Amino acid sequence: MDTNNNRVIVIGGGASGLFISNILLEKGFSVLLIEKKHQAGLKLRITGKGRCNLTNTCLREEYLKHISSPRFFEFAFDTFDNKALCSFFKNRGLGLVEERGGRVFPESGKSLDVFLNLLNPLEENPKAEIIKNCQAEHIIVRNKTAIGVSTSEGDFYARHIVLATGGMTYPSTGATGDGYYMAEELGHTVVRPLPVLVGLRTKDGYPGELQDFLVKNCEVSVINKSGLIKAKLFGDIYLDKYGVSGPVILTLSRVIAEDLDRGETLFLKIDFKPRLSEEKLLAEIRSVFAQRRTEEVSSVLRKWFAKQMLKDVLVKCGLNPKMMAKNLKEEDFKSILWYLKQRKQRIIGDMGWKEAIITKGGISLDEVDSRTMKSKKIKNLSFCGEVLDLDADTGGYNLQIAFSTAFLAAAGL
Template sequence: MYDLIIIGAGASGLISAIVASSSGEKVLLIEKMSQAGRKLRITGKGRCNLTNTLPLKEFLKHCGSEPRFLYPAFNLFFSKELINFFEQLGLKTVEERGGRIFPQSGKAQDVFLALINEIEDSSCQVLKDTQVTSLMIENNRIVGVKAQSRTKGNKEYLAKKVILAAGGESYPLTGSQGDGIRLAKAAGHNIIPTLPSLVGLKLKDYNQERIHPSIVGFGVRNVKATISLESGKKIAEEFGELTFRENGVEGPIIITLSRQIARLLSQGERLFLNIDFKTALSEQELDEKLLSELNIRGKEDLRSVLRAFLPHELIYLAIYQTALDPRKKASFVTSQERKEILAFLKHCQFEIIGDFGYEQAIVTQGGVDLKEINPKTLESKLIKGLHFAGEVMDLDADTGGFNLQIAFSTGYLAAQNAEKED
């Protein structure tokens, strides 16, 4: 019989294991993959953006639809505590632009190693390659879990408390395949429908082969991307960098926007992406500049005029979108054609027809309904002794270190309560 069983050795489960075992609890950490923390090790493009130093009020603006739910977890263990916690484990951190915190070594692997070394030095027992298949519940109280492994077959593990820290559904190769959500549902919890979030967007009538293969992987900076409804109503806007991919676009501003439109997109709402490639110039200024270039370069072809405004990869896109003849001499470009070029530069529009799916989504939107979880303890309001931590809950945030802080803070809080209540 264990005091505590933790399902999932991801960011939230690992910290829960450290907190609970440091108080002498008998803890069992169960991980379905052959290695723990697979997702943690690839975070932040291998650099792991641990957290963000924004003050609480600003920080919460980047977190989910119910940020108040996070107050108790953040009051207990916020960015400062997280940085100190890792310092004590021997991991130094550095702050970068936008308050983003990274390990000084620049290696996500070191974040994982700091946690797992601490666990291996503790009394916590770790079972890898073992998948929890069901929660054992008697009279609305958790009594243990059933798990399956190649070496041990099907086994029951008894415990007074269980923390479900099995993650969401994104990046399934790391082990987060929705098991946690299925286990919570089987226990009677309501699930807010899950969706890929922080993910690239697929565009209609975007064909990289017909545009030009060199568009794939091409990134543009200082652009403004706006998402609007069919009625033209603007619903989200971001300024920064985006990258063209095989079937659509990704990059920092696109993934941020994807989070804001995930629900609408899943409801079948028609949504449009508008890109302003020339944010520094007003439409009128740009038109004047275009007119002047067309006059100066009267004997050159349209492609060479466009080169004064765009990198060559985007000229392929401009030609594809406007359907103008790139060989046309500048002096023959009509005012209607000039308007089309201007529209491309300031309002390049595509219909959004989907996203790149869980395989490429950084987080999962949706999950266990927060209404059924006590925010002060992260205990289920339905099943005594069952706690939640991390992305399995209906919690997701923007990029910038917010998601890992949520995982670490909730993992910390869930384990605290497990200690106190025992």
């Protein structure tokens, strides 16, 4: 190892920690990467369902709309944007493909290849050392200057420290919020972390047979007690016994996280037939039941519902499955309409840290220089990745945050 004069310690071997370590080596620094788990990059390896949605090709202005604090992030993005990220990996031999919605994945379809692309150069370079199974506990500071890290394996010293410990989601990957405590000890403020991009639990979920049941093309709204629509999105959802998940719900969970955390009463309204107005759908229900008078209710309901949903529809609408269509009354038609378009389910929480994709909250951006990622409180200390109070929608934006902030933090040294 080099002398401490040229050494940078990176705490956390996730997406941002691995990435900044590579950039620091390119800049001629030596790197000591401290990783708590038996292996680095555990979360990176499960990203994008094992395929790693690296970034998104959308234009800058659109990109920034998906980020929680665009004004803080824009300098990092302008320094190392989505194009630069794609070039970085292509130049290192990793083929990329663009899919629906501008999502970029490795051509191989394996997040492992992204991980190895970042890990191998570190393992092969004598100026880099990775210590695994080593938990950083405190950042050692003298005269408001970071000089080292105290860990479960002893103390290490360096000219600069980078805190890249991630957030709190999927704690089995090592992200358990340690960085927040280390930063707080040094006087940094941590904005209350919340799990987001996560399924929502509703008061009465769906029956067992609807586990992860996909319903396409719904319109989902979040409504408050006064009936005000807080957010509305169109897309696919999954129903299960706790509530709902899927792309649309994940995005909504991010929008309403703070309201839910404050205890606001919120309801989810799923419109299963958004292309038909209530009037038209009610007319259609009346007409279909009139035409199929001699069939059982459950058979007629198949016109609007998948077989797996029938039990829930019948129970919630108070209908007897064996009843003849001709015996249904106007109030029964209205119940079916209610289920299809109007039903409000109270949101009672989210699926928590174990299932959330990302953490909202983290080290306050007011105390971090957006042009260098350096701490405004402690010299020789920088931050990158999810440990910061920065988060984004699904679609590759969160890994771009990790890589852009890491690149900028390295550029500032």
